[in-house]
Amino acid sequence: MWTIRCILFLVSSILINGQLFESLCDEFAMKERSGYNEHPSDCGKYIQCLTDTRGQLFGVERDCAYSTYWNIKLLTCILATDTVCRHDLCHGITDGRQRKDQANCRGYWECNGGKSIPMCCPRGQNYDLSRGCVDNEKDANVTCW
Template sequence: MRGLPSSLVLQALLLAVMVHQSIQTRYLNATDDICRLFKDGTQLLKPGSCSESIICQNFESTPGITCSGSKPYYSKSKGSCQASADTYCDTSKICKGSGTGYIGDTINCANWYYCDADALLGKGTCNLGMYFDQVSKSCVYSEDTVCAAKYEICDVAPVGTPFRDDANCHKYYTCSSKSLVKNTCENGLYYNVATGTCVRKKDVICENHPLPDEVCGNKKLAVRNKFVSDMATCRGYYYCRDLGSGIPDTDPIYQQCDENNSSTRSDRRACRARARNAITIDVMGARMASKWPKSMDATTTSNASMAGKRLP
């Protein structure tokens, strides 16, 4: 039900949702842009609206279609204006059980409705960025009330449209006609939101690397009191705690070496200095060797062959 019969219900709902919020639940007044999750060009129903769409460009929301007249509702499934609303915007039962009087809206804090028993007699929207307040039954400034308006990503995204998982770079989601579907990229691949496909790890800037399978071993052989690479970056590593024989650490501590060091595969040492100069000399030496003329004498060739070796 979209209507809210009392401010107590509003506040209780807000608290409950904060504690048990689903993966795809988003608050309307959140500062992060939903388009950060979608590929450029994706068209969505504008959260909190029933008549507008947004188009994702550079991971930001831009204006799309605005519907009015005989077809006032934007349909996410058809990508066009329609005469009837999707479930997200259905107000046919908004007054059910609410009694008589004004109620607010769970999808947009600016909206209000006037009910007489189960019948909807009127509706409107607060102006100038104001919200409808359940206590005073009037429009007030946003800082003077609690806004719990929320939406599910599948309320605004078309069926089958992929979007990234904020918590795991190797996972992404799609919406079916009934629920959220979790998808996992093949081993060694991460989801690239720019292309909407799974690609090699090195081609994705990832802030939330997934925990590698059995990173701290298994029940047969647990990795105890040791450092292990995150297997995805040059600087990331995990510390596997000693929880006892046959008890792998399922929640190891994640850390990163500083920019001058890289993670090591050593059990007892997390970071080591990067041998940048040696690497540079190796590469330059290989390039130079490929350009040496065949007529070089044995002494020159012998000296040249040292160019690709590390200096003491």
């Protein structure tokens, strides 16, 4: 029964989180039948490396929580301001430029010193790239808590 649950969990993770990353998983990354690696292009994601029942390695894309980046040395997601990511979207970008967070309707990122700094609109507001933080009540198309 445990094996069936584990397989169902892995299948649902693969379907929910998108593509597989076999090429990012190797014996070096593996310890105790699982391992981790940096995502090839997104600081807020990482690759969890697993072994299937036939002993084949495969990688599954996982997301960090808002305002955190994957830290390969600590093998966990930590505050984006406390780690360096070579794929930071603010590297080489003018200070003050902003981008909307994809998963948090109140969240956005602002470039400062070549790093992405997580920002958040006050409760009752959402972030709009062209208008900044706007009240939910004034925008009937938005349901952001």
